[in-house]
Amino acid sequence: MGKEKAITKTLWQHTETLPEETMEFLNGIAADYAKVKACTYERYSGIGSLGKLSSIYDIMTEMRHCGLREQLGLPSVYYELAVRDGISDIKGTWGMVKNKVRALITANEQLSGDDRMYLRTVLKLDQAYAAILNRKSYPMPEKAAGLPIDTVHLNNLLCRLTRRHLAQPAPGKADSFSVSPGGYSYKDNALYLVSRTPRRRVMLPLRDNKTSARQIRVCLKKDHAVIAIPAEAKKQTHKDFQNTIYVHLGYQAMCTLSSGNVYGQELGARTAAKSVRLLEKNRERIKLQAKYRESLASGDREKAEKIQANNLGFQKYRRWKDKEQARIESYVNAQLNRMLEEEKPGKIVITKPVTVNKTKLKYKSANRKIAESPQGYVRRRLALKCQVNGIELVEIQSKGTGNICSNCGAEGKRLAEGFVCECCGFKSSIALNGARNIEKKYNGGFIQAWG
Ligand SMILES: [Zn+2]
Numbered sequence: 001m002g003k004e005k006a007i008t009k010t011l012w013q014h015t016e017t018l019p020e021e022t023m024e025f026l027n028g029i030a031a032d033y034a035k036v037k038a039c040t041y042e043r044y045s046g047i048g049s050l051g052k053l054s055s056i057y058d059i060m061t062e063m064r065h066c067g068l069r070e071q072l073g074l075p076s077v078y079y080e081l082a083v084r085d086g087i088s089d090i091k092g093t094w095g096m097v098k099n100k101v102r103a104l105i106t107a108n109e110q111l112s113g114d115d116r117m118y119l120r121t122v123l124k125l126d127q128a129y130a131a132i133l134n135r136k137s138y139p140m141p142e143k144a145a146g147l148p149i150d151t152v153h154l155n156n157l158l159c160r161l162t163r164r165h166l167a168q169p170a171p172g173k174a175d176s177f178s179v180s181p182g183g184y185s186y187k188d189n190a191l192y193l194v195s196r197t198p199r200r201r202v203m204l205p206l207r208d209n210k211t212s213a214r215q216i217r218v219c220l221k222k223d224h225a226v227i228a229i230p231a232e233a234k235k236q237t238h239k240d241f242q243n244t245i246y247v248h249l250g251y252q253a254m255c256t257l258s259s260g261n262v263y264g265q266e267l268g269a270r271t272a273a274k275s276v277r278l279l280e281k282n283r284e285r286i287k288l289q290a291k292y293r294e295s296l297a298s299g300d301r302e303k304a305e306k307i308q309a310n311n312l313g314f315q316k317y318r319r320w321k322d323k324e325q326a327r328i329e330s331y332v333n334a335q336l337n338r339m340l341e342e343e344k345p346g347k348i349v350i351t352k353p354v355t356v357n358k359t360k361l362k363y364k365s366a367n368r369k370i371a372e373s374p375q376g377y378v379r380r381r382l383a384l385k386c387q388v389n390g391i392e393l394v395e396i397q398s399k400g401t402g403n404i405c406s407n408c409g410a411e412g413k414r415l416a417e418g419f420v421c422e423c424c425g426f427k428s429s430i431a432l433n434g435a436r437n438i439e440k441k442y443n444g445g446f447i448q449a450w451g
Helices: 020-044 047-052 056-064 068-072 076-107 113-124 126-133 151-165 267-297 301-309 311-343 364-372 375-388 430-442
Strands: 008-014 176-179 184-187 190-194 201-205 216-220 225-232 243-249 255-257 345-351 392-396 413-415 418-420
Touching: 020 047, 020 056, 020 068, 020 076, 020 176, 020 201, 020 216, 047 126, 056 068, 056 076, 068 076, 076 113, 076 151, 076 176, 113 126, 113 151, 126 151, 243 375, 243 430, 255 311, 255 430, 267 301, 267 311, 311 375, 345 375, 345 430, 375 392, 392 430, 418 430
Parallel strands: 243 345, 345 392
Antiparallel strands: 008 225, 176 216, 184 190, 190 201, 216 225, 243 255, 413 418
């Protein structure tokens, strides 16, 4: 039952450098926007409000009449979206709490199968869940009716687990806000935003002539703004895209095809070079911090202030990091585009990502590594490009595609120099063997090997 999903992407539009008073106006709106969100968290992220979240209408009415908007003097075109943003953050937090509780229920060995069935059912029904958390009566969900369970005990457990893991969403930085279409207009290559004064709009000159008729987001930089415009990606179908390709996604070579063609050969090298450069930059930054402490200790205020004005080198480092990331991303995109152009696939077969452990890894460093690895980005971009170009993307289980010989089906060895099969003597890169196995597995070869 596939729901037709609209493909939306974000277009970024830069304003010209803005005068100080315009930046002041924008920062003021962003600050109030953040206050409204924080107030929404305060009011509706508790257990008592879970039942209200399904219908945003009541919350909007309450927030419209609570006096906060008038107190801040924030125009409705910003205020209402701030409330909506706040509510969707709260819903996100509830989603995380439910996942956490679900995992704990699964891990709890003292629960019977029926106990778990009951708890999982309740977690899916917000009204029942809300009633239990607030110690109110509720009709037994149909699915759980007649189960031999101790609901009092289970409800207590559910309350305890929820209370332990529910938190307010963390307040975000006050550096952006959304505007509904009624709150802006365009004229002569400039965006005009509703101001706090009736019938007066604030002009933001733009660097290009993109326009939007939907909700936009204004993101504030130091001396200019960047506007996020949602756009429908046009779905194209290519009559000549008929081939099926089998692709191994790797850390070193980005895409290795079973035909032997490789796209993004340099991904690993580029990622490694980026890490080395960032390490160096970070070392510079740490040195700068040491110098700062030194100059403070030795009483060289002027020098210390100079370093501090530079935010202890942190801003520079972050800019650097963003730039490096953008470089890798543009490489990934260019190579994926080249693959689609040259291979003309109607279908692409890859393996599902291997999840180490469905929850977050224990160590911060491991999480950081995952966050920084371009693998997730490659998969996301490939999925989007397939969607936009009408290409079918098939993900098969990876089991067996790594260590089986794609030539004879025996178990081989993955060595530093590549894949080696001692049974038939086949040798290739690990990636190519993987891609050939994806092709074999998808087409039903070596069935016994896939387990
Ligand atoms: Zn072999």
